[in-house]
Amino acid sequence: MQKDLGLILELRWQDLLDILIVAYLIYRIALLMRGTRAMQMAFGFALLAVAYVASQGLGLFTLNWLLGNFFGSLIVILVVLFQDDIRLALTQVGAGPFFGFHASTSGATEALTQAAAWLSARRIGGLVAIEQDIRLTEYAQKGRAIRGRISAELLETIFMPGSPLHDGAVVVRNDEVVAAACVLPLSSRPDVSSSLGTRHRAALGLSEHTDAFVIVVSEETGRISVARAGRLTSPLEPAALRAMLLTLPGFSLPAGRPWFARLGRNAAR
Numbered sequence: 403m404q405k406d407l408g409l410i411l412e413l414r415w416q417d418l419l420d421i422l423i424v425a426y427l428i429y430r431i432a433l434l435m436r437g438t439r440a441m442q443m444a445f446g447f448a449l450l451a452v453a454y455v456a457s458q459g460l461g462l463f464t465l466n467w468l469l470g471n472f473f474g475s476l477i478v479i480l481v482v483l484f485q486d487d488i489r490l491a492l493t494q495v496g497a498g499p500f501f502g503f504h505a506s507t508s509g510a511t512e513a514l515t516q517a518a519a520w521l522s523a524r525r526i527g528g529l530v531a532i533e534q535d536i537r538l539t540e541y542a543q544k545g546r547a548i549r550g551r552i553s554a555e556l557l558e559t560i561f562m563p564g565s566p567l568h569d570g571a572v573v574v575r576n577d578e579v580v581a582a583a584c585v586l587p588l589s590s591r592p593d594v595s596s597s598l599g600t601r602h603r604a605a606l607g608l609s610e611h612t613d614a615f616v617i618v619v620s621e622e623t624g625r626i627s628v629a630r631a632g633r634l635t636s637p638l639e640p641a642a643l644r645a646m647l648l649t650l651p652g653f654s655l656p657a658g659r660p661w662f663a664r665l666g667r668n669a670a671r
Contacts, residue, residue: 447476509552510577511647516554518619518626519640521561527621528561529571529601531586532650536612538580542573545584552579561619571604571616587611591632598634605629615650617643 450469457466472479514530521528531538546567550556552574560567560582570583589606605616609629616629626643627636638646647653
């Protein structure tokens with residue numbers, strides 16, 4: 403007892419700082435992994451670790467030898483398996499969110515609402531997938547990289563008929579347009595109406611596989627719809643779309659003039 407008490411008293415402030423830093427790093431890495439295949443594979447590695455410990459206790463020497471050699475090359479295996487996730491995580495570290503600072507999406511609400519109203523008024527088809535907890539990296543990588551700050555003008559230009567990027571979906575992360583001309587999975591549910599076009603089926607398909615918030619503008623009718631959690635909400639007025647966007651994490655009212663004044667100006671362009 404006295405020995406344990408002595409060890410506690412010998413604990414330096416540097417040791418406490420060291421523990422706090424390591425705990426914070428583990429927490430931030432867990433946040434970066436959340437919603438990615440890395441998290442699923444981490445559970446798989448955890449199960450293998452349990453099997454390795456159990457094989458030692460049960461005397462399963464062959465299994466223990468195989469798992470021991472596997473974990474001996476774990477660093478190389480992790481780099482090979484997670485190279486895309488590691489690249490994305492390092493990008494996010496450099497951009498700031500790793501340290502708790504998130505990009506402002508105050509202007510994204512207005513830009514998305516304005517663009518949807520503009521496309522709807524002209525019956526121009528549009529498909530925008532807004533990333534939530536589950537990353538859309540695998541879909542963005544199949545499209546054309548944009549990496550530009552979101553604006554109504556950028557979205558309108560992308561979906562303009564004749565644009566090389568108009569056919570496909572736009573992936574939005576925070577206040578950035580990550581990629582355009584992305585291919586999304588189509589919904590194969592038998593209860594989906596046959597009257598829905600490819601854009602609406604793609605929006606539903608993505609919302610069935612991820613937690614993305616997907617905005618669709620119909621080319622035939624100009625209707626604005628939203629797909630979320632496998633459900634399609636339609637039709638929507640721009641004001642209703644804006645209200646739904648404001649419920650998303652990080653989306654807030656933009657500064658400056660009232661949103662409806664700018665919305666009217668952009669709809670008239």
